Amino acid sequence: MSYARQSVPTMPEAGPAALSYAPLYSQIKALLLASLQAGEWLPGQAIPSETELAARYKVSQGTVRKAIDEMAAENLLVRRQGKGTFVASHAEEQMRYRFLRLAADAGGTPALTRKLLACRRMRSSSEVAAALALEGAEPVVELRRLLLDGERPVVLEDLWLPGDLFKGLTAEVMEAWSGTLYRLFEAEFSVRMIRAEEKIRAVAAGAEEAALLGVAGGTPLLLVERRSFTYGDRPVELRRGLYHTAHHHYRNELS
DSSP states (O other): OOOOOOOOOOOOTTOGGGOTTSOHHHHHHHHHHHHHHTTSSOTTOBOOOHHHHHHHHTSOHHHHHHHHHHHHHTTSEEEETTTEEEEOOTTSHHHHTTTOOEEETTSSOOOOEEEEEEEEEEEOOHHHHHHTTOOSSOEEEEEEEEEEETTEEEEEEEEEEETTTOTTOOHHHHHHOOSOHHHHHHHHHOOOOOEEEEEEEEEEOOHHHHHHHTOOTTOEEEEEEEEEEEGGGEEEEEEEEEEOOSSEEEOOOOO
16 A cells, blocks of 8 residues: 655745635644744744734634644644743653553553664665655665663564655664654654554564564564654654563553
């Protein structure tokens, strides 16, 4: 299955009225998204006030507020009482582990450590190229790492990233970074993950995976496959994690 790249509208010269096919607040949201995608406001930075944005787009303040409310609900923007509205960042506590669903059976989110096993540039396979909407055998960065709870390996992860977006990502850069992986992508490569989709299935551990996770061959594992997207709904990460759930479980909240 192939995935087509999509893009958000850029600001029309005639103003938001040119996007008459959508409700006015949706037009303003599209323009704000275009500014985020273009890097006008970076993660962690404040965006202009609602009054300033209303003047900029020649709409009411209420229309701007509705667009911002929707973007805040989607974790694109963060409102801070008395300070303004900021571009959401993976540096913020509530965003740091937004996509991590692993929980310890004893309770709480485990403080996992990371062990990098491999980092290399390579030509993408047809499967990876399709998942990342790449054309042909474009270069990708492939990562393999272990996540450990204390001394116990819990997750074995393989990741593939578009090579054009992650030039300069090396094992040395990875080892020197002390924060989360998504914060590294955001801070050093200007790639922010804004949403993800996952598929989960049960598998049996192969010999190589079993050795890395310290389990017997054939041990039941959870395979969690994730595609993460940045602005414009562009897929920028394919991740496959093998979860050993003897002392942990995959937790999700439904509402």
